[in-house]
Amino acid sequence: MPIWEAILFGLVQGLTEFLPISSTAHIVIFGYIVGRTTPGLGFEIFLHMASLLAVLLYFRQDLYWVIGGFFRWVLGRGTGDDAVAGRFAIYLGVGTIITGGLGLIMMKVLGDTIKAPPVVATALIGTAIALLLVERLQRLDGRGMSQLGLLDAILVGLAQTVAVLPGVSRSGATLIAGLALGLNRDTAVRFSFLLAIPVLAGSSVLALKDISGGEFAAIGLPALIVSFIVSFIASWVSILWLIGFLKQRRLYWFSIYLVALAIFVFIAFPSGQAF
Numbered sequence: 449m450p451i452w453e454a455i456l457f458g459l460v461q462g463l464t465e466f467l468p469i470s471s472t473a474h475i476v477i478f479g480y481i482v483g484r485t486t487p488g489l490g491f492e493i494f495l496h497m498a499s500l501l502a503v504l505l506y507f508r509q510d511l512y513w514v515i516g517g518f519f520r521w522v523l524g525r526g527t528g529d530d531a532v533a534g535r536f537a538i539y540l541g542v543g544t545i546i547t548g549g550l551g552l553i554m555m556k557v558l559g560d561t562i563k564a565p566p567v568v569a570t571a572l573i574g575t576a577i578a579l580l581l582v583e584r585l586q587r588l589d590g591r592g593m594s595q596l597g598l599l600d601a602i603l604v605g606l607a608q609t610v611a612v613l614p615g616v617s618r619s620g621a622t623l624i625a626g627l628a629l630g631l632n633r634d635t636a637v638r639f640s641f642l643l644a645i646p647v648l649a650g651s652s653v654l655a656l657k658d659i660s661g662g663e664f665a666a667i668g669l670p671a672l673i674v675s676f677i678v679s680f681i682a683s684w685v686s687i688l689w690l691i692g693f694l695k696q697r698r699l700y701w702f703s704i705y706l707v708a709l710a711i712f713v714f715i716a717f718p719s720g721q722a723f
Contacts, residue, residue, distance in 0.1 A: 455675070455678050462495075462498065463683075463685070463686050464686070465499040466503070466683065471499075471617070472614040476614055496648055499648065502684045503644055514537045517532070540642055541646075543601045543604055543608065548647070550609040568613075568713055569615065571616045572707070575706055576710070578620070582624045593634075619640055619641075623637065
C-alpha cells in the first residue's frame with residue numbers, strides 16, 4: 449500500500465470512528481473509490497486498535513474511576529460515588545453483552561448484503577433522521593451519571609447493535625439512544641465513549657482468527673506504522689472536537705452531511721452491488 453493511501457485510510461478511520469457519521473461506511477466507500485474494495489480485515493482491525501488506544505488514553509481517569517469504584521463498591525469499602533461507579537461498570541457490561549451477542553447474530557444472518565450501496569445509503573439517511581429527531585426530543589436538564597439505570601444500558605446496547613450495518617454510526621446510535629432516554633449530554637457522551645472500549649476490543653479479538661497470514665505483509669510495514677499513527681492522532685482529535693462541539697452546537701449539522709453522503713452513494717454506485 450502506498451504511504452499516501454495509508455495516511456488517508458488512517459485519517460478516514462480516526463476522524464470518523466467517534467463522530468456520528470459511521471466510520472465503517474466511510475472506510476468501505478473510500479476503499480471503493482481508491483480501488484481497494486476490501487482494504488483487508490486485518491488492516492481494518494489495525495486501524496481500530498489505534499482508535500481504541502486513543503479513547504483508552506483520553507478517558508483513562510474515567511476508567512480508573514469506574515474500575516476502582518466498582519471493586520471498592522463490591523468489597524463494601526466504597527462511598528456513594530463508588531456505588532455510582534460500580535453500577536456504571538455493570539451497565540457497561542450489560543450494554544457490551546447485548547451488542548456482542550446480537551451483533552454477531554445480525555452479521556451472520558445478513559452477510560455481505562449489509563455492504564450493498566442501497567443498504568449503506570439508506571442507513572446513512574436513517575441516522576440523519578434519528579439525529580434530527582433527538583434534537584427535538586432531548587431535554588436540557590437531562591439525567592446525570594447517578595441517575596443512569598439498567599433499562600438505559602439495555603436500550604443503548606440495543607441501539608449500538610444496529611451499528612453493525614455500515615452507515616449506522618456506533619457513536620451516533622449510542623448518543624441518540626442516550627439523549628432520547630433523557631440523559632444529559634455529558635452522561636450520554638461518556639457512556640457512549642466508554643462503551644466503545646469493550647466493543648472495539650472485543651470485535652478486534654474475535655476477528656483475529658479470520659485474518660490471513662500474508663495480509664499485513666501485502667500492505668507493508670511502513671504503511672502499517674504510518675496508518676496506525678495517523679489513525680491514533682485523528683481519533684484523539686475527533687474525540688476532543690466532538691466533546692467540544694456537543695457543548696456548543698447541534699447535531700443537525702451531522703444530519704446534513706449524512707444526507708449528502710447518502711445521495712453520493714446512490715449516484716456513484718447505482719448498480720447496487722456490494723462494496
